[in-house]
Amino acid sequence: MVRVHPDSPISATLVAWGNAWLAGHAGLDEAVDRLEHAAGPQVVSSEVTEVPLRRFLADLRAEGVSALRLSLPAAGDPLGLTGPPPFTMAAVDAGQAVTIVLPGRCLGLVPAPDRRGSSYSGVRWSAMPADCTPPDVPGLAEAEHALTTAMRAATDALSRAEGPGPGHPALRATDDGLAPGYPARAHRVAALTARLASVLRLADERGLTSGQIAVRGQALRDLDRAVRRARVAAHNAIHETRDAQARP
Incomplete structure (x- = not known):
């Protein structure tokens, strides 16, 4: 996997503005605009589909999303992660990830650069199941x-x-x-x-x-x-x- 540079992790931007949106401190358009300003157009892909991030987040709101949590793992230090192994390994490889808390399940997002041709540069988020066990992170x-x-x-x-x-x-x-x-x-x-x-x-x-x-x-x-x-x-x-x- 080609990494998004972890010094300014796009995962942190998604967590910050996603949580602000969920708490009513920002609109969905403002949150996504901030993300696109930081790293260009963004899509979320799974095994069966690919959708723009804006639509993906709107669908999550309809499903009852309650929180976004940041993970910044490193080799030997899976900070913010509780599994399963495919999500943990992808997040450690990328150096960052987001866990989305939904009713009865959690979803993991791992970013990677998305380059199509010479003029398109954005972020592709890979969506996969995530463990809902609360991670051992400091207050x-x-x-x-x-x-x-x-x-x-x-x-x-x-x-x-x-x-x-x-x-x-x-x-x-x-x-x-x-x-x-x-x-x-x-x-x-x-x-x-x-x-x-x-x-x-x-x-x-x-x-x-x-x-x-x-x-x-x-x-x-x-x-x-x-x-x-x-x-x-x-x-x-x-x-x-x-x-x-x-x-x-």
Whole structure:
């Protein structure tokens, strides 16, 4: 499978704007327009059919869809996934996926680039059955604490492993990727994960000894794990808010 680059996962955009639409903070057209602006035209395919994303989501609403959940798995870390194996393997290969919660069943979506000829570039979502067992993912407060701890540890490790060449990239302002209806804390955590993802993308090993590479590599792996967990928590936080409001 050709991967959609996970630094700015289209799955996160679908989850954020899909949940905003379900919660009444955005219309269907606005949500799909945001997705198409981010990655071009989008279709959903299964073994028997292929439909535009807009129609697919409208059909889900009629079926009673209640939530979209983000998964950002990596090899050995199936974050946000509970199976079955075909969905898990496809999601790990892509580095991202969406689980759609419906009455009595769940559906998994895995994105891949969709290129047809020289002028068409979009996203094809492969739909497949997904397990409805709630995944073991951190809550927003837990994820924010872990991200802060990992960031401090990575900063210390990278400063000790610094080699020749430019220093660490600055944490520039970045779109947090969330949509209306998310709590302020989720926006704060998502913005930080976006900035740290840029640091991870730009990090390199030029001019380092083998020992420095080992230190830097472990620090970046730990930070990547914390970033993925915090991003999942931020994008799923709208469910935490809704569930808390529903409690007596």
